[in-house]
Amino acid sequence: MASPVLSPSVFDEVVSTGSALRRFLRGLPGVDQVGCEARAATLASRSIKTSAKAQALDLAISMIDLTTLEGQDTVGKVRALCAKARRPDPADSGCPAVAAVCVYPDLVTTARAALGDSGVAVASVATAFPSGRAALEVKLGDTASAIAAGATEI
Structure with missing residues (x-):
C-alpha cells in the first residue's frame, strides 16, 4: 500500500494540535510485517550497478x-x-x-x-x-x- 501524500494545507491541519496528529496516526493502515520482510529480502538480494554506486x-x-x-x-x-x-x-x-x-x-x-x-x-x-x-x-x-x-x- 502506498503512503498517503499530504498536501501542505492538510499537513498543516494534521500537525496543528496533538489530538489532530493522533487522529491522523490512528487512521493509518497497520504495518504488514510479512510484506515488509519480503520486500526487505528482495531489496537485500539486489546488486547495485557500478555507475549507480x-x-x-x-x-x-x-x-x-x-x-x-x-x-x-x-x-x-x-x-x-x-x-x-x-x-x-x-x-x-x-x-x-x-x-x-x-x-x-x-x-x-x-x-x-x-x-x-x-x-x-x-x-x-x-x-x-x-x-x-x-x-x-x-x-x-x-x-x-x-x-x-x-x-x-x-
Missing part, C-alpha cells in the same frame, strides 16, 4: 560536513581539513568536494580563507557550544561573530 558515493560525499571541534584546534589543522574538503580524494579529480567545513567561531576566518571560492560552505558552532549555558546576549553575540567572520551555516 559511484553516483551514490559522490552524492554522499557532496553532503558531508567535515568537522573539527577539539579544544586544541589549530590554524594548521583547519587548513588541512579545508584541503581535504576541497579534494576528498586527491587521486580522483572527479571526486566532488564536501558540502561544508564546521569549526569553532574563532577559526571561521581561517576556514573561509582556506576554502576560497571552492563552493564549500563554512559552518560554525555558536551559542556557547557545546553546553549552551550562557546568557542570550552571549549566544547572540557568538552567532553574530561567526556570521561576520564568514560562516554561512550555524
Whole structure:
C-alpha cells in the first residue's frame, strides 16, 4: 500500500494540535510485517550497478560536513581539513568536494580563507557550544561573530 501524500494545507491541519496528529496516526493502515520482510529480502538480494554506486558515493560525499571541534584546534589543522574538503580524494579529480567545513567561531576566518571560492560552505558552532549555558546576549553575540567572520551555516 502506498503512503498517503499530504498536501501542505492538510499537513498543516494534521500537525496543528496533538489530538489532530493522533487522529491522523490512528487512521493509518497497520504495518504488514510479512510484506515488509519480503520486500526487505528482495531489496537485500539486489546488486547495485557500478555507475549507480559511484553516483551514490559522490552524492554522499557532496553532503558531508567535515568537522573539527577539539579544544586544541589549530590554524594548521583547519587548513588541512579545508584541503581535504576541497579534494576528498586527491587521486580522483572527479571526486566532488564536501558540502561544508564546521569549526569553532574563532577559526571561521581561517576556514573561509582556506576554502576560497571552492563552493564549500563554512559552518560554525555558536551559542556557547557545546553546553549552551550562557546568557542570550552571549549566544547572540557568538552567532553574530561567526556570521561576520564568514560562516554561512550555524
